[in-house]
Each structure stands twice: as structure tokens, then as C-alpha cells.
Amino acid sequence: MLNLIRNENMKIYRRLTTWIMVILLVGLVGLISFLIHYDSRGMNSADWRQAQTQRIEQLEKTKADFPDNAADLDQQIKLAQEYLNRDMSPNQAAVWQAVGSMSSLIAVITVFTVVVAADAMSGEFSSGTIKLLLIRPVSRSKIVFAKYAAGFQFSIFMLLLLFTSALVINLVLYGGAGTSPTVLELNSMGAIVEKNVIIDMLSTYGFKCVELIMIVTLAFMISTLFRSNSLAIGISLCIMFLGNTVSMILSRYDWSKYLLFSNMDLTRYLHGQPLVPGMTMTFSILVLAAYFIVFNVLTWTVFRRRDVM
Numbered sequence: 593m594l595n596l597i598r599n600e601n602m603k604i605y606r607r608l609t610t611w612i613m614v615i616l617l618v619g620l621v622g623l624i625s626f627l628i629h630y631d632s633r634g635m636n637s638a639d640w641r642q643a644q645t646q647r648i649e650q651l652e653k654t655k656a657d658f659p660d661n662a663a664d665l666d667q668q669i670k671l672a673q674e675y676l677n678r679d680m681s682p683n684q685a686a687v688w689q690a691v692g693s694m695s696s697l698i699a700v701i702t703v704f705t706v707v708v709a710a711d712a713m714s715g716e717f718s719s720g721t722i723k724l725l726l727i728r729p730v731s732r733s734k735i736v737f738a739k740y741a742a743g744f745q746f747s748i749f750m751l752l753l754l755f756t757s758a759l760v761i762n763l764v765l766y767g768g769a770g771t772s773p774t775v776l777e778l779n780s781m782g783a784i785v786e787k788n789v790i791i792d793m794l795s796t797y798g799f800k801c802v803e804l805i806m807i808v809t810l811a812f813m814i815s816t817l818f819r820s821n822s823l824a825i826g827i828s829l830c831i832m833f834l835g836n837t838v839s840m841i842l843s844r845y846d847w848s849k850y851l852l853f854s855n856m857d858l859t860r861y862l863h864g865q866p867l868v869p870g871m872t873m874t875f876s877i878l879v880l881a882a883y884f885i886v887f888n889v890l891t892w893t894v895f896r897r898r899d900v901m
Contacts, residue, residue: 597742599738601745604708621697621758621761622761625694625765629686629762671778671784682775685775687770689789691793695797695800701747702807705747710815710825711821714816714821736895747808751797774788775787802858802880807856812891814827817891839851848868849867849868849879854867855879
């Protein structure tokens with residue numbers, strides 16, 4: 593089994609496209625990190641107190657011009673003033689916040705992994721090399737598992753690359769001044785509380801990885817069922833990019849809570865905003881687990897019984 597997985601990994605990392613994906617990911621991390629740092633350079637400077645005071649003055653002016661937004665602006669002013677009262681830089685956790693913002697690039701990793709997973713099986717059929725695999729003294733189940741495991745090892749590698757490159761780049765940009773784990777925020781009751789951004793960041797990464805797992809598993813299943821790379825990529829990416837929009841449109845129907853794309857965004861529960869009233873994180877995890885089992889059972893069953901000769 594280990595030799596099969598190693599063989600599949602060799603196929604992935606021998607491709608030029610794999611290393612292009614790696615370079616693109618690191619390049620995106622560097623570009624976005626630089627833009628975030630450039631945009632917030634005033635807050636990160638030694639004169640952050642002056643910048644914060646100017647922000648409060650600007651918010652006061654905005655409140656006078658737009659009285660309808662006074663309540664929200666008062667909350668922002670209250671938070672900004674609290675940073676001054678505590679002598680805390682608002683960007684003292686800038687490194688971790690920047691690394692956390694890179695979690696949006698997990699969508700890019702998902703796209704890359706879908707391409708790899710979709711080609712893992714359909715590529716064998718289109719090139720005819722599937723016959724060479726099946727004449728080896730290993731079961732079909734082991735072949736499927738090896739390809740599936742290699743695909744997820746690739747996604748883990750890309751996730752580690754994303755996190756590591758984001759951390760290193762932002763440490764260079766911000767230095768040790770931005771490594772505090774604590775920031776201030778307003779809770780749902782309007783009170784100012786301290787929040788550990790590292791825990792928040794890791795939670796966001798973890799929840800977004802759930803979507804990655806489901807989308808890649810779906811792509812692998814479609815690739816196996818229909819032997820089509822393009823179909824697997826197309827359907828998977830449509831669900832990934834249009835799923836939230838469709839789920840919002842259908843959210844008025846109670847049955848929509850059982851749909852795959854209505855449960856993939858677990859970050860909603862971090863902010864207490866379930867898609868359909870009554871939905872809970874436990875419910876979404878159970879629904880996703882059911883889909884995960886169905887996708888894998890279909891993949892294993894079809895591949896084990898399919899005649900490829």
C-alpha cells in the first residue's frame with residue numbers, strides 16, 4: 593500500500609503543472625501580504641496613536657454627515673478609543689491577522705487539488721495506463737485508496753506551504769511587533785472583550801478545510817464514475833463557487849438544509865449566522881459525513897465492478 597501511495601505521489605510531483613501551482617500559491621501569499629501591509633502602514637508605524645486619533649476624528653465627522661449610521665459608528669469609535677486607553681496598538685496582532693486572512697486562499701488550494709484529484713483516475717482511463725495498474729497483484733480497493741490518499745497528501749502539503757509562507761512573509765513585513773495573540777473586539781452585547789486571534793485563525797483554517805475535503809472527494813467520485821477530467825473539475829468548481837449563492841436563494845425552504853453546499857461553510861457558526869434557522873454545527877457535520885460516506889462508497893463500488901478491458 594505504501595508503495596502505491598508513493599507511486600501516486602511521484603506522478604503528482606513529477607508534473608510541471610504541480611510546481612507551477614506551488615509558485616502561484618507562494619506568489620499570491622506574498623502579493624496579498626504586501627498589499628495588506630501597505631494599506632495598514634499608518635497603523636503599524638510608531639505613530640499609531642496619532643493615526644488612531646485621526647481615525648476617531650474621521651469617524652466623528654462621518655457620523656455627523658450620516659446620522660443614520662450613528663449607532664455603528666459609535667461602536668467603532670468606542671473600540672478605537674479603548675485601544676488608546678489601554679495603550680494597545682490596533683495592529684499588535686497584525687502577523688496573525690494577516691496569516692488568518694490568507695485562509696481565503698484555501699479556495700485556490702481546493703481548485704489545485706480538484707485538478708489533481710480529477711486527473712488521478714480519469715487520466716489513467718484516457719491514457720490507457722489503468723490496465724497496467726490492474727494487472728499488478730493489488731486489489732482495486734487499494735488502487736483507489738492510494739490515489740485518494742495521494743490527492744489529500746498534496747492538499748496537506750499545499751496547506752502547510754500556505755501557512756508557512758504566510759507566517760514567514762508577514763514576520764518579515766511586520767517583525768516582532770505584530771505577534772501578540774490578543775486584539776480587542778465588540779461582542780454581540782456591545783461590550784469590548786479581548787480575543788485570541790491565533791485560536792480564531794486556526795478555527796477558520798480548520799472549517800475551510802472541511803469544504804476542501806468535500807469538494808475534492810466529489811471531484812474524485814465524478815472522475816471515477818464518468819472517467820472525465822473536465823466533467824469532474826467543472827461540476828466540483830461550480831458547486832464550490834456557486835454553492836453559497838444557490839444555498840442563499842434556497843434558504844427560505846426548510847429542505848435546503850440537507851443540501852451539500854448549504855452545510856459546507858462552517859465558518860457561519862463562528863459568527864452565529866446559520867443559513868437556515870435551527871441549523872447547528874453538529875447537524876451540518878452529520879450531513880457532510882453522510883455525503884462523504886456516499887461519495888466514497890460510490891467511488892469504491894463503481895471502480896471495483898467496472899470492466900476496463
